[in-house]
Amino acid sequence: MFLHQLNPSVKALTIVVTIILLALVFDPITPALLFVWTITLTFIGGQIHWKRYVLYLLPFSILSFGMLWTTLFVGAPSQNLENVIHLFGLSFSYEALLTALALALRVLSVAALSLLFIFTTDMVDFILSLNQQMRLSPKIAYGVLAGFRFLPMMKEEWQLLHAAHRIRGARGNGYNERWKHYKRFAIPLLASAIRKAERTAIAMESKGFTGDRNRTYYRQFNVKKQDGFFFLCMLITFLIACLISNQLGFLKIYPYHF
Amino acid sequence: MMPFLQVNQLHVRYDFSSNRDTLNAVNFELLEGESILLLGPSGCGKSTLTYCLNGLYPRELDGEMQGDVIINGKRTTDYRPGELAQHVGVVFQDPETQFCMLTVEDEVAFGLENIRIPKMKIAKKIDDALELVGLMPFKKATISSLSGGQKQKLALACILALEPKLLILDEPTANLDPMAAMELIETIRSIKVQTGCSLIIIEHQLDGWTELAERCVLLNNDGTIFYDGPLRGAINHKRPLLQKEGIWLPRVANYVLPYHNKTLPIPLTLSAFACQAEQYKPAYWDNNIMPKQTYKQALLVANQIAYSKRKKKIIQNVSINIYHGDFVAIIGSNGSGKTTLSRLLAGIEQPSEGSILLKNKQLASWQEKELRDNIGYVFQNPEHQFITDSVFEEVAYSLRLKELSDEVIKTKTMEMLDNCGLTNLKNHHPFHLSQGQKRRLSVATMLIDNQAMLILDEPTFGQDALSNRELMHLLSERHKTGTTIVMITHDMDLVYEHATRVIVMNQGEIAVNCEPEHLWAKSEKLLQQWQLTLPTPIQLKRCCERRGKNVSTPT
Numbered sequence: 018m019f020l021h022q023l024n025p026s027v028k029a030l031t032i033v034v035t036i037i038l039l040a041l042v043f044d045p046i047t048p049a050l051l052f053v054w055t056i057t058l059t060f061i062g063g064q065i066h067w068k069r070y071v072l073y074l075l076p077f078s079i080l081s082f083g084m085l086w087t088t089l090f091v092g093a094p095s096q097n098l099e100n101v102i103h104l105f106g107l108s109f110s111y112e113a114l115l116t117a118l119a120l121a122l123r124v125l126s127v128a129a130l131s132l133l134f135i136f137t138t139d140m141v142d143f144i145l146s147l148n149q150q151m152r153l154s155p156k157i158a159y160g161v162l163a164g165f166r167f168l169p170m171m172k173e174e175w176q177l178l179h180a181a182h183r184i185r186g187a188r189g190n191g192y193n194e195r196w197k198h199y200k201r202f203a204i205p206l207l208a209s210a211i212r213k214a215e216r217t218a219i220a221m222e223s224k225g226f227t228g229d230r231n232r233t234y235y236r237q238f239n240v241k242k243q244d245g246f247f248f249l250c251m252l253i254t255f256l257i258a259c260l261i262s263n264q265l266g267f268l269k270i271y272p273y274h275f
Numbered sequence: 276m277m278p279f280l281q282v283n284q285l286h287v288r289y290d291f292s293s294n295r296d297t298l299n300a301v302n303f304e305l306l307e308g309e310s311i312l313l314l315g316p317s318g319c320g321k322s323t324l325t326y327c328l329n330g331l332y333p334r335e336l337d338g339e340m341q342g343d344v345i346i347n348g349k350r351t352t353d354y355r356p357g358e359l360a361q362h363v364g365v366v367f368q369d370p371e372t373q374f375c376m377l378t379v380e381d382e383v384a385f386g387l388e389n390i391r392i393p394k395m396k397i398a399k400k401i402d403d404a405l406e407l408v409g410l411m412p413f414k415k416a417t418i419s420s421l422s423g424g425q426k427q428k429l430a431l432a433c434i435l436a437l438e439p440k441l442l443i444l445d446e447p448t449a450n451l452d453p454m455a456a457m458e459l460i461e462t463i464r465s466i467k468v469q470t471g472c473s474l475i476i477i478e479h480q481l482d483g484w485t486e487l488a489e490r491c492v493l494l495n496n497d498g499t500i501f502y503d504g505p506l507r508g509a510i511n512h513k514r515p516l517l518q519k520e521g522i523w524l525p526r527v528a529n530y531v532l533p534y535h536n537k538t539l540p541i542p543l544t545l546s547a548f549a550c551q552a553e554q555y556k557p558a559y560w561d562n563n564i565m566p567k568q569t570y571k572q573a574l575l576v577a578n579q580i581a582y583s584k585r586k587k588k589i590i591q592n593v594s595i596n597i598y599h600g601d602f603v604a605i606i607g608s609n610g611s612g613k614t615t616l617s618r619l620l621a622g623i624e625q626p627s628e629g630s631i632l633l634k635n636k637q638l639a640s641w642q643e644k645e646l647r648d649n650i651g652y653v654f655q656n657p658e659h660q661f662i663t664d665s666v667f668e669e670v671a672y673s674l675r676l677k678e679l680s681d682e683v684i685k686t687k688t689m690e691m692l693d694n695c696g697l698t699n700l701k702n703h704h705p706f707h708l709s710q711g712q713k714r715r716l717s718v719a720t721m722l723i724d725n726q727a728m729l730i731l732d733e734p735t736f737g738q739d740a741l742s743n744r745e746l747m748h749l750l751s752e753r754h755k756t757g758t759t760i761v762m763i764t765h766d767m768d769l770v771y772e773h774a775t776r777v778i779v780m781n782q783g784e785i786a787v788n789c790e791p792e793h794l795w796a797k798s799e800k801l802l803q804q805w806q807l808t809l810p811t812p813i814q815l816k817r818c819c820e821r822r823g824k825n826v827s828t829p830t
Contacts, residue, residue: 221385
């Protein structure tokens, strides 16, 4: 549960920095190594359910495979006819394969990094920590938190409106009629959303909320040694991955590539 | 002694209603530890006054405020923003929209963080506040898992944690069922004893509050105070005004008044009535309005229906017949499946098991359009059903769907508007009406189709006495012309006065389906188990009978 205990803001920062660094290199080896490392770390330090993880990773895998496929066969045919590879009755150039793998693995790697964050962070903690460490204004932070409660309410409201209008016989067939039907939802839905938001705002203010930064915190988030350790750990892994890639002769740093 | 709160010549006018003041020359005072009831019809400015007292106005007011509100010897405008929260706390009406955090603990902490209580002290204060309202077992629970009554207690705990000297309760029970409301009032009573804070109770329904506060302040529709004094005095001397403004009397008083002996104080509660019960005859409250029904033809037959959502059984084993000309009341505690049942009967939801027949034809095989000509349904929130931009068009809507001639539409619509007392408002936007008018309009849009059956989901919830009376009049007129009415309600007095049959729901099943008289005859233990109370007249009658027996058998 090591990952759960990290400071959410530092965790987010680490992930963002790693993703930016990843975007600067272009080769299949670095993202591949980082991908394996991220998944290992997620499972060791996060104790998450593998079925759920696979389910979340699936759409990214499909996207990544799609990129692999299109880069290999849709792109301009390679001029270099010496390094042609034949596989499963298909033929493509070695360079195209490297580019395709680099792109596909980058997608997977970014996905794994994001999932590491999503699976091990409580959203409320994240927002409270953004407020405390990143100086996000309390007005926005607590506003977003209040908004969390609104989404299920809006869904309920939508279903109710739908039923209520159906009772009135207001349910058209055909696109034009249906469009009219949904357009009629807009005003009541908006009216009730505004009213609810206003009531919540009034209730918050009545409890002494002013949006002032000068407040105490019951759930205090701090930056500890382990957060720095995590940051360095990810950075060093990235560098090692780059070194290995360089040794194998694949590494390309972005500015020199195109 | 200097009063804790002073309101001097307070005027409030909103920008959007520039021709009239919402509050008009309001003056009153409140001593420390004193409690008052603030009463008035819907839309008389009660909530506006609340915002003035807790310092929200004039800061957030789109309009103009004149006069002074002085709290603890200092004007509200002289307090820093947020500072007043430590003096005045407010619990609002809607249990859903008072929170901004996800768990009980965090929500109570939120207020304490705002007033900069150090972290070390917060934990203790949270526990104390939750202890006061009895929510300690739910400290770590998410707010969405609480019931409406528990949410209101949480709202109360959040305020109590700030230890205000004055607690304002803005219709805190309006969205609760009677049992939850009684529990909340009980909680507030014990808090009042423990903390000795002042109370301002803003309410429609007085029952339960009268022992907490003897003094009452009455507001009328113009936002002016027309009475300030003991509640009994108001009932004695201002009764016509109370009736005109649509202010509820305590139920006991309402039923006793016609027979009241002027020399005794008017009983406001049942226990007060018990002390003078020998003055009355049980026969005063014999219910002989309802003619006995002879049922012939079943209009709607539900056979062994069940309904589940997300693998949870909400309705099971329900079989009912609804006959032509019935007035059925569906009662039961919150979450017992009343609303779901009513929606199944109306064909809005489909049962997962069993069948429902309307006029001997499966409900599912009816054409949507024809089904709506037979069954009307009025939702709890009338706004949900409004479709057009004017009151007239709203009523005319379903006639236009039938492609009737303009002439016919006009006469029919005007007749309906006249029946509902909405003729003068026919060009208004439906959203601009008052709560009671909206409710009547939503009923009117259903009645215009002359459906054989009308289903209403708690039509009298949170309304003032006047709108309530008008609505029930409208419904009973309809019932007399042969319309079958099915109504979900919490109000036992309505069941007593109007229903020909009553269905008690308990945990998704029908507990009883009988004539109201037979329900009143059930043992008190059973009624309590279903979270029901007896209607006021029955309670009065029983009380008289008990007294009568005691007197006639002296030892």
